[in-house]
Amino acid sequence: MQCPVCGRTYVFELDFSNLFSKDKPCPSCQKILDQQYLEETIPVSRGVIAYRYFTDQSSLAYEVYQIYAYQFAKALDMAISHDLIIIVESHEYSTIEAWLPLFFGFGSILIISVIWFDIARHTG
Numbered sequence: 001m002q003c004p005v006c007g008r009t010y011v012f013e014l015d016f017s018n019l020f021s022k023d024k025p026c027p028s029c030q031k032i033l034d035q036q037y038l039e040e041t042i043p044v045s046r047g048v049i050a051y052r053y054f055t056d057q058s059s060l061a062y063e064v065y066q067i068y069a070y071q072f073a074k075a076l077d078m079a080i081s082h083d084l085i086i087i088v089e090s091h092e093y094s095t096i097e098a099w100l101p102l103f104f105g106f107g108s109i110l111i112i113s114v115i116w117f118d119i120a121r122h123t124g
């Protein structure tokens, strides 16, 4: 069977319980997809930032990063309670000093990333 996430071919035993669920991720992708996000709460001058990320590593291989990116939907499930959602990758983080203070007045901000960035360092 071919994994719909990474595209690799893997051995998958069909039985009656999984006969109609053929688009099942391979075991290594499923392990990543089953992980919950990590969260930091960062107070700012006029509100709070909820910062969610999927791994505390500061870098990942490109293929693994892409698998984690499937997890954004999981982090967005709770996003309805926030005034602003910002998805941060390396490029956005490199310019964070310029744009993050502009959003402090929004009240409840949700920042999501795959790898961990030191967001709290830029809020003080």
Ligand SMILES: [Zn+2]
Binding pocket: 003, 004, 005, 006, 007, 008, 025, 026, 027, 028, 029, 030
């Ligand atoms: Zn896979």
